[in-house]
Amino acid sequence: MTVLEFAAPVLEWRALAPILLVLAAGCLGILLEAVLPHHLRFVAQMSLVLASVVLSLAFLVINWFRGISGVLAMGSITLDGPAYFLWGALLVFGALAFMVFSERRVNGGVTAFAASAAAVPGSVEEAESARAGREHTEVFPLGLFALGGMMVFLAASDLITLFVALEVFSLPLYLMCAMARRRRLLSQEAALKYFLLGAFSSGFFLMGIALLYVYSGSFDLAAIHDAVTASVFGEGLLIAGLALLGVGLLFKIGAVPFHSWTPDVYMGAPTPVTGFMAICTKLAAVGALLRVFYVALDGERWTWQPLLAIIAVLTMVVGITAALTQTDIKRLLAYSSIAHAGFILTAVVGASQIVPAGQATSAASIMFYLAAYGFATIGAFALVTMVRNPAGEENGLAGWAGLARKNPAVAGLMALFMLSFAGIPLTGGFIGKWAVFTAAWRGGYWWLVIVAALASLVGAWFYLRVIVVMFGQEPAKGTFVGSASAWTWIPVVIGAVATLWLGMLPDSVMQLATFAGTFLR
């Protein structure tokens, strides 16, 4: 009979500092919310968020140069190359997304978030709080919690931590989705759907964890790997666990057939939040998917490769096909993000992890893809917030007609991002696609590459349609480009510069990704 003793956890403070800083700033933000008067909150929260993210990024870079890596926090977090790269990407994209959160000018002096999220839409209370010019600055700490959760999610080296992190970043996202200032019913509906389906998928996720635990006797990814390579019985448990865990992860990525939430949620959520989700959630989920499948389930790859190949094809085809007839720019971008998940999955399937020196592993090519996709996504959603009609944002594609004549800069930048999404050379999207297709080809999945190339060909059609609408049609009445502050323009400009940079001079980032492209087991 042993007595349960409480052992104080051993934490590597310095190595964990990037996560701890973000989460601590989130907690501090909640405190600020409680003690500061209304008029000070916005500035305080905004500064806190940006400062913490920048500081966290600084710690990350310092740790990287000091060569700190390994399994941390008593075996629950692995700090390795992919974790460094993806953390860095998360922090950069998070910072850019939070800048868009801070935009007030384009919205008539208030943020894009509800004046009083708890008020019933259309009620007197809502009208009063809107008149009083109130805003929900809680969105900033919520964003920080989500960001922290994502960071843990993609670095988690045991399944329990993975699950906790999943919930830590999902719950704030559900809330943030419900906080749109305009079209609040749509926003709340989106949040509720996201929540219900997210809970549903968490169920599968948790069941998968349980089955894998039964199979291997451990939550630890490395231990599961050992069990997979050593054991010969209980194959059924392993496959069932793998399937259910995979479903949970594929749900977050937005892979078909677990994608149905994506268009509705992307459309209903406040646009800055959509931008945040479109890149950061995807990035974290892809990171976790890679880690689970490459670190724990690598020995079982002959089982999951065909499955993921089918899902990749479905995801690309459904995403692109559905996008063809969309009339709402946010829905279009949602389906586009589904299609991109499919392209990423091709490289996951390829699973080329041992490559000649200096060449990109699957993980490296995916990380580059995510970087290229992320910069274009951040920029595109920031631009969506600027195209407006008198009632608010103009998301209907018809309203975007002839935008180039009203504001050539906005239309031109949007065109650039569309070209990058379509994978046109000289943009980051092209190099990214090239990289993931190479990884898939090298893994022996040449037919998948052909399908993916054809899919991207069809996909170019709807990206180009946006350009045609903006440049080739008579200007739509009632749409105008709102005057935005630097908080929108900085992400747009950084996104555009990075998109071109990654397209023309991809070497530096590609080398970084290649260098950081190996998982630690």
Add this chain to the structure above:
Amino acid sequence: MILLETIVEPVAATGMYAHLWLMIAVPALSAAVLLLAGRVSDAWGHLLATAAVIVSFGVALAVFTSMLINDPGVRRVSLPLYTWFSTGEWEFGVGLLVDQLSILFALLITGVGSLIHIYAIGYMAHDARRRRFFAYLNLFIAAMLVLVLADNYLVLFVGWEGVGLASYLLISFWQHKPAAAAAGVKALVMNRVGDLGMLIAIFTMLALFGSSSFAVVNAGVAEAPGFWVTVMGFALLLGACGKSAQVPLQAWLLDAMEGPTPVSALIHAATMVTAGVYLVVRSHAIFELAPIAQTAVVVVGTVTLLAGAWIGCAQDDIKKVLAGSTMSQIGYMMLAAGIGPAGYAFAIFHLLTHGFFKANMFLGAGSLMHGMHEGVDMRRYGALRTAMKVTFWTFAMGYLAIIGFPLFSGYFSKDHIIEAAFEHNLVVGLCALIGAGITAFYMTRLMLMTFFGERRWDEGVHPHESPKVMTIPLIVLAVFSVGAGIVMNNWIQGWLEPALGVHPHELSLVPTPVGLLTMAVVAVGVALSWFVFGRGPIPRVAPATRNPITLAGRNVLFADQANGLLFTGPTVATAHAVDVTDRVGIDGAADGTGRAFGGLSAMVRRVQSGYARSYALMMLFGVLAVGVVLILSQLG
């Protein structure tokens, strides 16, 4: 055969040489300032541009002086600037190479360029877009210097394209005239054909040697497979033909006279059109090992020198006569360059003297046009020797130089070529000799129709001498037209020897038998011309004729018709066919695919019902499907 051991390795740049890049940078910067500053620089733009070229000339002169002072062993200087790009095992540097050959070119470009800039201050004084004109001229100077100072073919190609661009911009400078716009396009398109040859040559070099630098190519060509050396030779010749308006790519040069006259003088007479000769001479190591290509150079040169002379005889537009003569004279240079080591120095010699006397005559033609209300038809000239004295006398110096009047500059340079041609091959020598006679014929015709005879001026035209800013450059160039030959005659071969690897011939001032023969033929040409044009009145409208030779000359040997029939027609037909295929076949397929996917898309949209319950159901089905797939893959 190839005298590699005499080619001196370039030494690193020090002292004055280290500032070599200024020669290019100053006019390039000036062009950028003028183009970017806009109307602000309207008032002083032309002065800045002229100053920039003069600075450039000063640098060239300083470099030349230090070369003269230095030991011949250190006259070949390389100045690597930076790495342009590297890919795989290839690394391309941007570097300059100045040797005895390129410095002569640089002096010609900047020297004649300076004079023409000064001249243009007067010539373009009343043009609303003067600043832009000078910016383009500066751009041309910079690009031309890149061309001749490059240390590898790739950088040379940058200059090559740069001068092509400047030429296009300046030919169609008066873009309100449809003829000028069309001429610019024509020059650009025909030069593209030549550029293709350049590219093929450069690609072949990269494939064979992994580098395009002159040093590596010259050193490696001896070991390269003969077939590919010949390919390079022909490809380079194609490039040279495009840029230097040699048959079969000659048709653009006469149209290029639509550009302002200083442009015709600088680009389409003195410098750019001789780039082909420079290219052939610079690539002599390749041509010496590709005898077929070398013969082709001789043939092209010979054909062009006769064709140009033929055209010169039949045109009435003074600038077009001069353009035909330019073609013809470059034909001489090509011929000399193709003869082999015996001819290189003479090609360059003639290139330099031609640069002076042709620029002189073109600027003279510009001065005439200035006085004659922009009229170019020689049938409306006549008796201008008294009205425009300076122009007449300077033009006469150019005339005497080009026909090869003894002791004038053309006498030395052209006679050497004719002699070398006779030594090379009797037929070629005879052609060159006949060419000299025809040259004398049509240049005398030009002189007689322009300066002598009775007045045939249009009403209201009152010829007057041009301002000093135009006549002084004319005088300077006239001096060079007279004296450049005798000064350089005994010097140039020795000077160029280290760069070309050729030992000089003995030359004497006493005419050789071939020289005497040439003089006789020239005299016959002059006499014949006087007999035809000097005695009677000249009709103010070109008389109708059925003489096929005259008709061919007037129609520029039907080059446009031939090009139209052989190239433009088929190309346009192909373009139409491609267009139809694209619209019907490819667009049809693409639209069909789009429509098919559109239908599919509508079906997918229907699944997206908006109900969370149906989404959840879909997920559940998805999980089941995943299970099925995994079970199947286990069975399989």
